[in-house]
Amino acid sequence: MDNLEQLVTTLRSAASQQSADIKPAVQALTDNEDKFGFHFALLKVALSSGLNLETHVRWLAVLYLKNGIERHWRMHGPSPLTEEEKNSIRNEILSSFDEEVNQIALQFAVIVSKIARYDYPKNWPHLLHILLTAIESMQVLSTKQRDNTVLLTFRYVVKELSTKRLPNDRKLFSQISCSSYPCIIATFDRFHKTVVEMLSSSTGDSNTLLHAIEKLLHILKSLKCISPALDSTTNCNFINEVLTMLKTFLGLTTSHSFKDQLVLDKCHKVLLVYSKILLDTFVVEDNKVANFVPEIVNMCKQCIFLFAENRALFPERFVVNCMNVIKLLVGPNEGQKDCSVSMDDMQDLLKGLVFSFLPLTAADLENWEEDVEEFCSEEIGETWKYNLRPSAEVLFLTLLHRSPERFVPVILATLDTVNQNSQKDVLQDHQGVNSVLLNDAVFAAVGLAANELFDELDFEMWFLTYLSPYVQKCVTTPCGKILHRRVLWLIEQWMGVKPPNEARTAMYDFIISSMDSNLNMAVRLAASSALRQILDDFEFDLDTFAPFQEKCTDSLYKLLQDSQTGDSKMRVLHVLSFVIERLGSRVVSCAHKLAEILPAIWQVSEAHNMLRCAVLTTLTNVVVGLKEQSVSFHPFLINVIHTSTDTTSPAHIYLLADGLDLWITVLQNTTDLTDSLMQLFNNIYGLFEFSSESVRACIEIVESYVVLGGCSFISGIHGQKLSAAILSLVTDVRDECLLLVTRLLELTLQVAPAVVPEIFQQYVRDNIQHVLTDETTTILSTARMVLIARLALLNPPAFWNLLQRQTGQQIGNALMALTKIFNDRIDCVIETEPRKAVAMASLSILDQYAESEPVRHSLPQIMCLCVQVLHDVCDESGSDTVLVTSNPEAPLVFNEWDNFHFMRVRTLLNAGPTHTVSLQTFVKQKLEILSDIHGGADNLQTMLTAVVDAQVLQELQNFL
Structure with a gap:
C-alpha cells in the first residue's frame, strides 16, 4: 500500500460491520502481505495511539502484524521479510511498552516473543x-x-x-x-x-x-x-x-x-x-528437593482440610493442584520421596478424602435435580488433573496402592461402622440425608478399592445380605435414589474384579428392575452401565439370562425412548448393542421394537454423528442376530449404509468405518442380490479413491458381491467398472493392498473362470509379467503365482491366450520358466489346497507337450513338483485329503457362528477341481495323454526313466 492513510482506510473497512466492505479490504491486506514495508507499516499503525485512531483499527493492525510475523519472519519461510524491514520492526517495537490498552499490549508481548524465538541472541542481543x-x-x-x-x-x-x-x-x-x-x-x-x-x-x-x-x-x-x-x-x-x-x-x-x-x-x-x-x-526427580517433601505434604494436607471446612477459602483448582502434588510425592515410582511422608499423615489424608471429598455436595444434588442426564454424563481422560472429585479419587487410590496392608483395614472398619449405623431408620429426617451421603461416600471408596479388597470382602454375600435389602428399604425415600445409584455403580466396579457365581441371578433381577421407568433417570442409567459390565464376562450363560431377556430388552427400549440428550442415547444404545450381541439369534424376539425405535433415532440425530455411530453398531449386531430375517430391514439399512459411505456427504468422515462394517454384515447375511443392493455398490468406486484406510473393508465388500452375484454380477455393468477401478487403485499402493486385490481376483476367478480373464485382462497380464520377472519370494509374489496357477487350471485356453499376448514368440520359454518358478517356490505356499492347485496347474501345462519343446524339457520338474505335493495331500492310506467326500448337492450345516457368505464361499470352493478331483487321478490322466503321444505305456516308461530322477519316479509309481 502506498501510504499509512490508505492502510488505515483499508483496516477500517476490514473492521467494519458492513459485509460489502470487509471482503475487498481483507483481500487487499492479503495481497500486500509479501510487499516490502507492509509489516512495518502495520506496526506504525498499531503504535499510533497518539493519532486518535480507533482502538479496533489498531487492534486489527496488531493482529495482522502478529500473523504476518508468524508466517514471514523466518529466513526460509514463504516470502520472508528483508533484513532491513526486520531491523526497523525490532527497533520500533520496543516503544510498545508504553501501550495503554491491555488487549493490544498483550498482542505486542506475543509479537516480541515470536521475534525473540527466531532472533535472540544473534540478531537481537x-x-x-x-x-x-x-x-x-x-x-x-x-x-x-x-x-x-x-x-x-x-x-x-x-x-x-x-x-x-x-x-x-x-x-x-x-x-x-x-x-x-x-x-x-x-x-x-x-x-x-x-x-x-x-x-x-x-x-x-x-x-x-x-x-x-x-x-x-x-x-x-x-x-x-x-x-x-x-x-x-x-x-x-x-x-x-x-x-x-x-x-x-x-x-x-x-x-x-x-x-x-x-x-x-x-x-x-x-x-x-x-x-x-x-x-x-517435583515432576523431575531431584534428591536435593526431596528434603522439602514432608513440609510440602503437610502444607498441602492442611490446605485440603481447610478447604473441606470452608470452600470459599481457596479456588478449587488450587486444592486440585495440592492433591496432585501429594499424589506425585507419595506415588509408587518416586523412590526416596516415599519414605519422607509419614503413614499417619497419609492415613489422616485418606480418611479426609473419603468423608470430605467423595460425598455428593449440595451443588451436585442440585445439578442432579436440574439436569439429571448432564449430571450422569461420564467424565473421560485426565479429568483428575483439573476437577476436584476425580482428583480426590485418584489421590485416594494412590495412597491405597502406597500401603494397602495399612489402609485396607481402615476401609473395612469404616464399612462395618456404616453397615451398623444404616440399620437405624433415619432416612426421613435431615440427619438421615447426611447419613446417606456419608454411606454413599464409603461405598464409593469400597468400589474404588475393589482390587485391594478382593480377598478381604465377599461382595456377593454383602450384596445379598445387606446392599439389596438396604436399597429396598430406602427406595421410596427422598434420598433412596442416591444409594440405589451407588449400589449399581458398586456392582459395575466389582464385576470387572470378581464376577458373581451364586448371586448372578439375583444381580440380574436387581439390575433389570432398576431400569424401571418409575425410577429416577440417574438410577436407570447406572443400571444400564452395570448390566453392560455383568454381561461382559467369560462365564456368561445365555440360558441363565433367558428368563430376564424380554424384561431387559423392554427396559432398555423404554430407557432409550426416555433419554433426552444425545450422549445418554448413545450410552444406552451401546448397552443395547452389547445385549443384542450377547443374545445372538435370540434377538428376534425384540426385532420389531428395534425396527420402530432405531429409524426414529437415526432421523433425529442428523447433527449428532457419534449417536449415529452407535446406531450403526447396534444395527450391525441386530443383523448378525437376525441373519436372513434381517432382509425385512433392508429398505432402512441400505439407506443408512448409503448415507454412511457416500464420500460426497460430510457425515461419512464420522460414519464410514461403522457404515462399512454394517454393509459387510448385511451382505454376509442376505440370500439375494437385490436391485437396491446393486445400486448401493456404486459407492464403492468413490471409496476406492477416498482413502487407503478403507480399502480392506471395501475389498471384503466386493468379495461378498462377487460370491453373492456370481457370474451375472461380474459379467454385468459392474464388471468393467470394477476392473477399471482396480487398475486405478493398484497404481500407487503398498504391497499389503496389492495382496488383497490379488486374493480378490483369485476368488473372482473361481466364481467365473470363463469371463474373468477377459474382463480383468490387463491386471492378469500384469501379474503374469510380475511372476515371470520378479525374483523375490514375498507373500505378494506367492499370491500372484497361485493366481496364475488357478487361471491355468480353471481356464487353460484363456491362460494360453494371455501368455501368448504377453510373451509373443517366446511362449515356450515362458512356459518352461513358469514351470521352474512353480517348482522353486512351491514351499512358499503354506496351505495344502493352493499347493495342490499349483501342482495341477503345472500338469495342465503338459497339454502343450506335443507342440512345445520347452514344455518337454520341463517334464522332470513337473514330475518332481507333483510328487512333493502328493506327499502333502495324501494320508497314510494314499487318499487325497483335500477332496470333499460329502455329497456336494447336500446342504451345508449352518452353525450359529456362520453366515450365508461363509456358506457360499465354502460351497464355491468345494465345487472346484482341487476338491472334486484327486491329485492321483489328475496325474494319471495327464500321463495317459503322454502315453498316447509316445506310443504306449512302455515307451512312456522308458522316456520317463531317461529324464526323471529314479527316486522321484519310484515315489510317483507308489502313489499311482
Whole structure:
C-alpha cells in the first residue's frame, strides 16, 4: 500500500460491520502481505495511539502484524521479510511498552516473543538486557501501565524460549535463566513483601494493590518458566523461598477479610501459580528437593482440610493442584520421596478424602435435580488433573496402592461402622440425608478399592445380605435414589474384579428392575452401565439370562425412548448393542421394537454423528442376530449404509468405518442380490479413491458381491467398472493392498473362470509379467503365482491366450520358466489346497507337450513338483485329503457362528477341481495323454526313466 492513510482506510473497512466492505479490504491486506514495508507499516499503525485512531483499527493492525510475523519472519519461510524491514520492526517495537490498552499490549508481548524465538541472541542481543533493566528499576506501588507491559513481555519471551527443544537452544535457555534469575527473584521479593504488608495492614487504595498483585503474578509466572532450567542448588533455594512466601500468603488469605472481590480473585490467582510451581518442581526427580517433601505434604494436607471446612477459602483448582502434588510425592515410582511422608499423615489424608471429598455436595444434588442426564454424563481422560472429585479419587487410590496392608483395614472398619449405623431408620429426617451421603461416600471408596479388597470382602454375600435389602428399604425415600445409584455403580466396579457365581441371578433381577421407568433417570442409567459390565464376562450363560431377556430388552427400549440428550442415547444404545450381541439369534424376539425405535433415532440425530455411530453398531449386531430375517430391514439399512459411505456427504468422515462394517454384515447375511443392493455398490468406486484406510473393508465388500452375484454380477455393468477401478487403485499402493486385490481376483476367478480373464485382462497380464520377472519370494509374489496357477487350471485356453499376448514368440520359454518358478517356490505356499492347485496347474501345462519343446524339457520338474505335493495331500492310506467326500448337492450345516457368505464361499470352493478331483487321478490322466503321444505305456516308461530322477519316479509309481 502506498501510504499509512490508505492502510488505515483499508483496516477500517476490514473492521467494519458492513459485509460489502470487509471482503475487498481483507483481500487487499492479503495481497500486500509479501510487499516490502507492509509489516512495518502495520506496526506504525498499531503504535499510533497518539493519532486518535480507533482502538479496533489498531487492534486489527496488531493482529495482522502478529500473523504476518508468524508466517514471514523466518529466513526460509514463504516470502520472508528483508533484513532491513526486520531491523526497523525490532527497533520500533520496543516503544510498545508504553501501550495503554491491555488487549493490544498483550498482542505486542506475543509479537516480541515470536521475534525473540527466531532472533535472540544473534540478531537481537540487547532484548533481555533492556527488559531486565526496566524490571529492576520499576517501583512496586507504581500504577503505570508500562511496568505491567514490560513484565508481560518478559514473561512471554521466556515462555517462548523455554519451548525450544534442540540441545543448543536448551543450553541457551539455561544460560538465560541463570543470568536473569538474580534480578527477577530480587524484584519478586520486593513486590511480594510490599503486597503482604498492604494486605496485612489494609493500607493503600485497592487500585494500587491490584496493580501490585498483577505485576507480582507476571513475575511469578516468569519464575515458573525459568526455574526448571536452573541448577540444582539455585532451584532448591528458589523452592525454599517459594515455600516461605506461600505460607505467608496462605496465612493472609485464610485470616484476612477481603472487602474487594477483585483483590481476592487476584490473590487466588497467586496461590494457583504457587501450586503450579510446586507441581512442575517435583515432576523431575531431584534428591536435593526431596528434603522439602514432608513440609510440602503437610502444607498441602492442611490446605485440603481447610478447604473441606470452608470452600470459599481457596479456588478449587488450587486444592486440585495440592492433591496432585501429594499424589506425585507419595506415588509408587518416586523412590526416596516415599519414605519422607509419614503413614499417619497419609492415613489422616485418606480418611479426609473419603468423608470430605467423595460425598455428593449440595451443588451436585442440585445439578442432579436440574439436569439429571448432564449430571450422569461420564467424565473421560485426565479429568483428575483439573476437577476436584476425580482428583480426590485418584489421590485416594494412590495412597491405597502406597500401603494397602495399612489402609485396607481402615476401609473395612469404616464399612462395618456404616453397615451398623444404616440399620437405624433415619432416612426421613435431615440427619438421615447426611447419613446417606456419608454411606454413599464409603461405598464409593469400597468400589474404588475393589482390587485391594478382593480377598478381604465377599461382595456377593454383602450384596445379598445387606446392599439389596438396604436399597429396598430406602427406595421410596427422598434420598433412596442416591444409594440405589451407588449400589449399581458398586456392582459395575466389582464385576470387572470378581464376577458373581451364586448371586448372578439375583444381580440380574436387581439390575433389570432398576431400569424401571418409575425410577429416577440417574438410577436407570447406572443400571444400564452395570448390566453392560455383568454381561461382559467369560462365564456368561445365555440360558441363565433367558428368563430376564424380554424384561431387559423392554427396559432398555423404554430407557432409550426416555433419554433426552444425545450422549445418554448413545450410552444406552451401546448397552443395547452389547445385549443384542450377547443374545445372538435370540434377538428376534425384540426385532420389531428395534425396527420402530432405531429409524426414529437415526432421523433425529442428523447433527449428532457419534449417536449415529452407535446406531450403526447396534444395527450391525441386530443383523448378525437376525441373519436372513434381517432382509425385512433392508429398505432402512441400505439407506443408512448409503448415507454412511457416500464420500460426497460430510457425515461419512464420522460414519464410514461403522457404515462399512454394517454393509459387510448385511451382505454376509442376505440370500439375494437385490436391485437396491446393486445400486448401493456404486459407492464403492468413490471409496476406492477416498482413502487407503478403507480399502480392506471395501475389498471384503466386493468379495461378498462377487460370491453373492456370481457370474451375472461380474459379467454385468459392474464388471468393467470394477476392473477399471482396480487398475486405478493398484497404481500407487503398498504391497499389503496389492495382496488383497490379488486374493480378490483369485476368488473372482473361481466364481467365473470363463469371463474373468477377459474382463480383468490387463491386471492378469500384469501379474503374469510380475511372476515371470520378479525374483523375490514375498507373500505378494506367492499370491500372484497361485493366481496364475488357478487361471491355468480353471481356464487353460484363456491362460494360453494371455501368455501368448504377453510373451509373443517366446511362449515356450515362458512356459518352461513358469514351470521352474512353480517348482522353486512351491514351499512358499503354506496351505495344502493352493499347493495342490499349483501342482495341477503345472500338469495342465503338459497339454502343450506335443507342440512345445520347452514344455518337454520341463517334464522332470513337473514330475518332481507333483510328487512333493502328493506327499502333502495324501494320508497314510494314499487318499487325497483335500477332496470333499460329502455329497456336494447336500446342504451345508449352518452353525450359529456362520453366515450365508461363509456358506457360499465354502460351497464355491468345494465345487472346484482341487476338491472334486484327486491329485492321483489328475496325474494319471495327464500321463495317459503322454502315453498316447509316445506310443504306449512302455515307451512312456522308458522316456520317463531317461529324464526323471529314479527316486522321484519310484515315489510317483507308489502313489499311482
